[in-house]
Amino acid sequence: MTQSRSLPSAAGRPMSPSRRLVRRLFRRRLVLVATLVLALIILASLLAPWISPFDPKRMDMVHRLQSITAVHWFGTNEYGQDVFSRILTGGRISLSVGLSVAALACVFGAIGGLLAGYVRRLDGPIMRLTDAMMAFPDILLAIALMAGLGSSLVNIIIALGIVYTPRVLRVARAATLVLREMQFVEAAKALGVSPWRIMVGHILPNLSSPIIVQGTFVFAYAILTEAALSFLGVGAPPSTPSWGNMIAMAQQYIGQADWLIFCPGLAIVLTVLSLQIVGDGLRDCLDPRLQKTS
């Protein structure tokens, strides 16, 4: 998957680094399309209360279980609620869970990885604990934690944050191990900079690319796992129209209402797929091996 791309010549500095990154990222049309799709999904979820064609909670028993029509774009469910409006509202839940989990995992993963990679004494204990955490399949550790914490949105975020922190931590540690041998760190050490300041001021900024890339993937996994947890009945409380919950409810109408299962699933797939494509594109642009520390 590593499509190494040679850096444009560094002679002169025509563009700011961030603009150069954006240019390089969108040179691949697929990444551009995925970013637009993702932006559209996020925007639509954010604006859900204003742009939904119907109130997602309004029941309308006369028009229950209606297939896809011009009025109800994604049909209606067993209570006559508009599926499209519910998917928009559900997107707020799934996306905010995914984003919060990614943020939690990135913060704690960065701290843990930095400590493990830079402080020799801590490397063994932190990494063995990480190994132990990664010995559980994601979904199993998540449902076990949910069993203890009880089902609520905050608890899903905590549980998935715990599950996905080791993934970021490993990447952060590996990058720290490379960075700590670099000359600029040696120079800082020679100047008498304290280990603490070397970690925070010199290494941490250079960890941002691998962590952002990993964070994008965690965002995607968290959406998938949250949907699975909700589907199993240990995730979001049943009253919340999260995408996983919608599919779980639709299970009873299998064979008579395809759209009830298909449409929320499509929302999950589109979101996760776009996130993965963007993450892949970011990785190609920010590949640590291509990074020349200036």
Added chain:
Amino acid sequence: MMTYVVRRLLSMVVVMALVALVVFIVARVVPGDPAAVMLGSSATQSDVDALRRQLGLDQPLITQFAMFVRDILTGNLGTSIFLNQPVLDAIAGRAQLTLLLAGMSITISVLIGLPVGIISAVKRGTALDQGVIGGAMLAASLPSFWVGLTLIEYLAVKVHWFPVSGFGPPGASLWEHIYHLVLPSIALGLPNSAIIIRFTRSSMLDVLGDDYIRTARAKGLGLGAVVIKHALRNALIPILTVIGLTLAVLIGGTIVTETVFGLPGAGNLIVSAVLRRDYPVIQGALLIISGIYVCINLVIDLLYAVVDPRVRY
């Protein structure tokens, strides 16, 4: 080699001890009194006290952990609160289905992943390759329960090619059971084939660029022979690792798939244990599954030495 095996076993013991610690902590993050939660609101105080004593919850945490480890070492994983059956028996009684499902799923993942990954590496940069990369990414984005429900919808409800749910009557032949697991193992195996496709492709690309491949081709050997005999053998090590890891992921994935298809396996047991807050079962399942994962990792590492004589310890 021997020292390596010993060292590897020792580190496995350390990881398992930490796994036990994690399981212990997970079971103790319950807000409030686990005994009261387990028995529900109708329990009397004396019932709760009795259960607390039975579970050792009245002891200090350190003692509790020591008891927990002692029990694990003696093979005693406790008794299910709800099933009134030793946890080990409850899980063992359902493991057959889960292992069969995991085995069939990994077979499907490998049957899709290996050839597709190899072809995509050989045809690097072509439209076919791009399509495979996109397809793998799409597969990795599919929620397995959604794939499962869609398969049920079209292949079991609309056309009756496969059973909608269940594992077949008890005492049915192995083939009958396998037939019931076809859709579940596709639902589980298809999304997970993505990882194998990606790794096979990148691992093959690494090897295909090597000089000895060019030499073999220059000698006049056919593409097929070179790819299979020369490249694949050397690309196999990372692929083996990822197959092992996928198997571990699949074992976790059976939890969801068994629920979708109403299969009475170990995954189903775990879900109902979570819904009923049957902590001994949850603990036992966590320990056993992570134990399997750690063992798979060990076997892969040791297989390295067998597959690749260059690996020295």
